[in-house]
């Protein structure tokens with residue numbers, strides 16, 4: 524059993540790599556972005572509030588996101604988890620450690636997919652062009668992207684030091700091909 528966190532700026536390929544791991548290895552992906560988008564499409568009052576926050580590129584309140592993670596833990600016990608887009612700040616990381624310990628689990632690897640912010644912008648634009656017009660992620664416009672990058676630098680980036688101190692942080696150059704990034708991830712988790 525092992526659990527891993529994929530960390531990196533929005534658009535670095537965390538979602539793509541998570542899906543590859545789910546297909547080829549025995550992992551269960553927890554993407555807070557996907558869970559939040561499900562809540563938005565439910566049309567509930569909470570979903571409407573979440574939608575506004577996501578469209579601004581800000582972080583949804585910790586209590587909401589952590590609640591979603593705990594629900595998944597309840598339902599999906601004894602899985603190998605990949606956390607994709609969570610944690611995004613120190614408080615979320617601390618809460619994650621606490622609830623994992625309570626469930627006698629721990630984080631084995633934190634993999635930082637490092638990409639240049641310029642490349643990131645190109646990828647997000649490409650993803651927008653490729654997606655079906657009706658399915659364009661509203662949070663991917665350039666203004667929101669800039670905000671998300673700022674939030675990433677201020678809130679998420681400090682997690683690198685947090686996990687480096689715990690000696691579970693690994694860094695991968697995310698400028699390589701998707702296949703090469705996957706290969707590097709396998710090397711880390713299978714070692």
Ligand code: AMP
Nearest residue numbers: 555556577580581582583588608609611
């Ligand atoms: P993502 O799909 O991971 O890129 O997330 C899209 C948006 O969902 C983010 O810009 C945030 O508004 C929100 N979000 C996703 N994960 C989190 C999280 N762990 N904490 C707070 N907000 C989140």
